[in-house]
Amino acid sequence: MLELRTSANQQVTPLNVAIRKRRATQGFKPDPIPDVLLNEILESALLAPSGYNLQPWRFVVVKEEEARKRLRKAAMNQAKVEEAPVVVIACADPNSWRKDIDRVIRLGQEAGQIEDEQTAEFIRSNATKYLSSTDTRLWATKQTMIAYTQMMLLAETLGLDTAPMEGFFEDQVKKEFDIPEDLIVLALLALGKSGKADRPFGGRFDLDDLISLDKFGKPYGGS
Ligand SMILES: Cc1cc2nc3c(=O)[nH]c(=O)nc-3n(C[C@H](O)[C@H](O)[C@H](O)COP(=O)(O)O)c2cc1C
Numbered sequence: 001m002l003e004l005r006t007s008a009n010q011q012v013t014p015l016n017v018a019i020r021k022r023r024a025t026q027g028f029k030p031d032p033i034p035d036v037l038l039n040e041i042l043e044s045a046l047l048a049p050s051g052y053n054l055q056p057w058r059f060v061v062v063k064e065e066e067a068r069k070r071l072r073k074a075a076m077n078q079a080k081v082e083e084a085p086v087v088v089i090a091c092a093d094p095n096s097w098r099k100d101i102d103r104v105i106r107l108g109q110e111a112g113q114i115e116d117e118q119t120a121e122f123i124r125s126n127a128t129k130y131l132s133s134t135d136t137r138l139w140a141t142k143q144t145m146i147a148y149t150q151m152m153l154l155a156e157t158l159g160l161d162t163a164p165m166e167g168f169f170e171d172q173v174k175k176e177f178d179i180p181e182d183l184i185v186l187a188l189l190a191l192g193k194s195g196k197a198d199r200p201f202g203g204r205f206d207l208d209d210l211i212s213l214d215k216f217g218k219p220y221g222g223s
Pocket residue numbers: 022023024025078164165166167168187201202
């Protein structure tokens with residue numbers, strides 16, 4: 001079993017420590033999250049990388065007590081949804097690339113990354129070709145979970161606790177929070193301070209179980 005050391009070999013950074021110490025939080029205190037922290041966490045999602053920089057994620061930040069109660073109902077009555085001062089609903093938009101491709105190119109031009117019209121046209125036609133023949137539900141999901149993970153890990157490094165959740169009824173979450181039908185509700189992320197003991201570490205498979213070297217199935221040999 002992969003060992004849960006509190007520090008990673010010689011490389012001790014707040015991120016290593018947070019990755020090793022993070023647990024899915026079982027219950028939250030009501031203490032609010034200062035806006036400055038919450039905004040930094042939300043921006044960490046927006047700073048995530050995505051294919052063609054298309055940023056197909058959309059988030060709903062649920063803070064109001066009444067809204068958290070409604071979300072709890074849609075989330076199989078999981079108490080932590082109502083307890084946590086903030087719950088982020090992470091959604092992916094499989095169609096946003098069609099309307100955002102021009103916007104993304106303009107952004108790149110304004111930022112000085114895309115320097116001429118030829119490059120802009122190359123990106124536009126390349127992205128359009130790729131995405132119109134791709135399963136964009138999977139594509140948008142892939143990108144959004146990177147942004148989601150950045151939020152989760154940054155929150156942990158900032159001294160907060162997190163609870164990722166997929167236990168909810170998507171149709172109910174969409175209805176309660178006016179989320180457009182064509183979006184995918186991927187996961188909830190409760191943020192706050194833990195008010196309940198963590199469950200013991202549940203273990204992880206070994207390097208050699210899941211990681212191959214040079215070809216699939218050849219043990220990596222790092223354990
Ligand atoms: C995307 C995702 C969805 C999850 N959904 C739920 C959930 O709905 N309810 C819950 O209690 N735990 C949920 N979990 C927590 C997992 O059970 C937990 O992460 C796993 O058992 C490993 O434990 P650890 O995170 O404490 O290391 C979810 C985790 C992830 C990453």
